Amino acid sequence: MTKETLSYKYAAKSSLTKEKGAENLLLSKFSEVEKGSAPCFYWGSLKHPFELSRCLITLSNIVQSSFNLSAFQLALLKDPIVTAGNEQLRFEGFSHCAGVYARVDVLENGHDGEFIESGTTNVDFNTPLIAELGKIKKNDELILSVGQQEVGFHKDGASFTERKVPLPSKWIKGLTTVQQYFSESDYGVTLTRIQAIQLFKTIPNGKVKTDYFLINRGRKYLFSPIKSTRAICIGGIHRLRLLQPLLPLITWLKIYPHKNMQSVTFILGFTELNFVFSISRDYWRGFSGEGAALEELIEDLPDALIRAFDTCAYTNQEFNPTLLSFEEPIAITKIDKFATKLSAMGLLGYDLEKNGFFYRRLPFKLERILSLNPRLKGAEKLLEEGKVTILVHSATKIEARVAGSGVFHYVVLNDDFQKCTCTWFSRNQGERGACKHILAVKKKVKNE
Structure with missing residues (x-):
């Protein structure tokens, strides 16, 4: 874990109080990124406070959970993120293990x-707050304020509640990677509330180290260790128990598997409220180590274009890459790459229900996010030291030699096929993104 620390500064602790018969959250x-001056993002009433409070409690349980870290690492809390704008509110977070x-x-x-004001921010989720959320009843009224309720409350010299935590590098990398996984996922099946409750009763006890599969027998769905045709693969299935408290409240459950079964996403539908839940293929690996977006980060795009998009985009608005190509000087062939790169930089999220990206700027500096990819930094170092030699460069095939520590690695790129002789590639076979040698070769070829 990195030794760098991130200091969270809050004007006050988050709280839930009762005033004039209404709950005030x-x-x-x-x-880290302050694009506006208003100390409050949103203020208003929530129409379904009971369901929302249970979803936020589940989100808090996920943020405080881990499936592969030590007790010491588990004790280090991280705070969820809220995105407010375009008539929508989104609360998101990761487990400690990402x-x-x-x-x-x-x-x-x-x-x-x-x-x-529109924007994205970390919010303080403390233990007393979660306890109070658990007391909200079905007929209660709930007023939500993201930031100080009184606009203009902030003054110079104001005191802050401050908490220093290790920089959640796995968390930040996971937040960017999972958006690409969403964009590569397809709709699988929709279940009713009863079907969902019956399905979750088939989750095996204890920690499950092998893959399970969602299968259909007649009109009944169940999880099975035996694979069948069109079955959806689910790794670390015991993690789904986090969702069980919500199942009696839902209207429907939709499941979206990743195209290569590297993740699976469950969307729980409530009235005017959705809960999105996604798990990586292996419970011990997490999204942060996948490297799915690394190849998009080597795509050279004008910094001015990225800055212009970041400045002008409106929070939670749908990202229309085709329209952007007409408004900005960017080749239509690079549009898909542009969307993925913006996602990898923490500037876009992905909505599976709407099947498209939306603008959401993570509350971390861009240079911080970009610095968290060691394979990308390794590729850049190889290029700086002149260790990449292109041997063959034709329209259909590229061969290269990359100098290592007392050894040469050989890279072959042939249309969609890519291979490297390094240990990383041999161990992962490209399932966790490209190795630094392939990244370096691709970037060198792009710049020639």
Whole structure:
């Protein structure tokens, strides 16, 4: 774990208080990136407070859970992220091990309030707050404020609640990688509430180290260790138990498998509220080590274009890459690469229900996010030291030699096929993204 620390500064602790018969939920905010001056993102009432409170409790349980870290690492809390804008609220976070991602989407008709400022921020989720959320009943009224309720409350010299935590590098990398996995996932099946409850009863006890499969027998769905035709693969299936408290409240459950079965996503549908839950193929690996977006980060795109997009984009608005190609000087052939690179830089999220990206700027500096990819940094170092030699460069095939520590590695790129003789590639066979040697060769070829 990196020794670098990240300091969260909150104007006050998040709290839930009762006033004039209504519950007032104040979520204190913090972001490394301050694009506006308003100390409050959103203020208003939530139409389904009981369901939302249970979703936020589940999100908190996920953020505080781990499936492969030590007790010491588990004790280091990280705070969820809230994105407010375009008539939507999104709460998202990762487990400590970065193998479980969750997002709560409050849809356009799920609230009645004012977006004072659009943006994305960390919010303080403390133990007393979670305990109070558990007391919310079905008929309670809930007022939500992301930031200080009184706009203009902040003054110079104000005191802060500050917590220093190790920089959650796995968390940040996972937040960028999982968006690409979403974009590569396809709709699988929709279950009713009863079908979902019956399905989850078939989750085996204990920690499961082998793959399980979602199969259909007649009109009944179940999890089985035996693979069958069109079965959806689920690794680390014991992680799904985090969802069980929500199942009696849902209307439907949709499942989206990744095209290569490297992840699976469950969307729990409530009234005007969705809960998105995604798990990596292996519970011990997590999304942060996949490297799915590394090849997109080597794509050279104008910094001015990226800065212009970041400045002008509106939070939670759908990303329209084709329209952007007409408005900005970017080749239509690079549009898909542009969307994936923006996602890898923490500027886009992905909505499976709408089948498209949306603008969401993570509350971390761009240079911080880009510095968290050791394979990309390794590739750049190889190029700086002149260790990459192109041997063959034709229209269909590229062969290269990359100098290592007392050994040469050979890279072959042939249309969609790529191979390297290094240990990393031999061990992972490209399932966790390209090795630094392949990245270096591709970047050198692009720049020639």
